[in-house]
Amino acid sequence: MKRLRHTLTALFVALVGFSSQAQVSIGARGGVSLAKTMGNGFIENFTGELDYIVSGNGALFLQVPISGGLSFRPEIGYRQSGAGITSNNLLNLIGANLPLGGSLKQRLTYIQAPMLLQYDFGYEDSPVxxxxILGPSLNYLAAGKIVSRADLFLFQTPPTRTSIGLGSFSRFELGGAGGLGVSFDLGVAKMLIEGRYERGFTRVYDSGIVRIPVHNQSFSLLAGFSIPLGR
Known part of the structure; x- marks a missing residue:
């Protein structure tokens, strides 16, 4: 974990050094996501239909011009993936038949390093x-938890958060990201609004014995800003 953080930090610092050769910008972005682990029907055979979970995400990024409207945009950030189950009888999942409903949500927190290419349309001095954006992403699973909440007759219990072991999970995930956005020139900075889709290509679960065909995906609405360096 420490080695990964040091590697990503060194990469980010090295890219900052390019600001002496090009008009590099540094920025931050964050937003909200709808995330879900997709099992191609495999997990759903046991759990029923899985729900999307609402989660937050954020990142720091650089924008390094290449040519014309094309630029390289590496990011370092975090995101949450997972899935939820809502049922009128959660105990059916373990073979019991008692009137206990509620919800279970699995939340997996990833440190991610997308390596994106960005192409801006229009003239360079256009205000809008x-x-x-499009590119691969290398992600590291840092933590996982189960958030449960029960419906007991006329009231709902507070959420219970339980950390889960990660031994049966793939700690590294190779994925991809793509999206559309628009930037607004504010003079000393630029503001951005962006919609993004992310998809994991590697399996979420892989114990070495059981390889379950489950992958992450998410839809995000993001906002952020960037400031030019080296002026």
Whole structure:
């Protein structure tokens, strides 16, 4: 974990050094996501339909011009993935038949390092420029927990949060991200609004014995800003 953080930090610092050769910008972005682990029907055979979970995410990024409207946009941040189950009888999941309903949510926290290409449309001095992003992402599973809440007759219990072991999970995830956005030139900084889709290509669960075909995906609405360096 420490080695990964040091590697990502060194990469980010090295990219900052390019600001002497190009008009590099540094920025931050954050937002809300709808995330869900997709099992191609495998897990749903045991749990029923899985729900999306609402989660937050955020990142720091650099934007390094390459040519014309094309730029390289590496990021370092975090996001949450997982899935939820809502039922009128949660105990059916373990073979009991008691009137206990509620919800279970699995939340997996990843440190992520997307390596994106961004293409801005329009003239360089335009105050408003739409753009597209696309690229791979290397993610590291840092923590996991189960959030449960029960419906007991006329009231709902407070959420209970339980950490889960990560021995049966794939700690590293290779994924991809793509999206559309628009930037607004505010003079000393730029503001951005962005919609993004992310998909994991590697399995979420992989114990070495049981390899379950489950992958992460999320839809995010993001907002942020960037400031040019080296002026």
């Amino acid at each position: 420029r739409p753009y597209v």
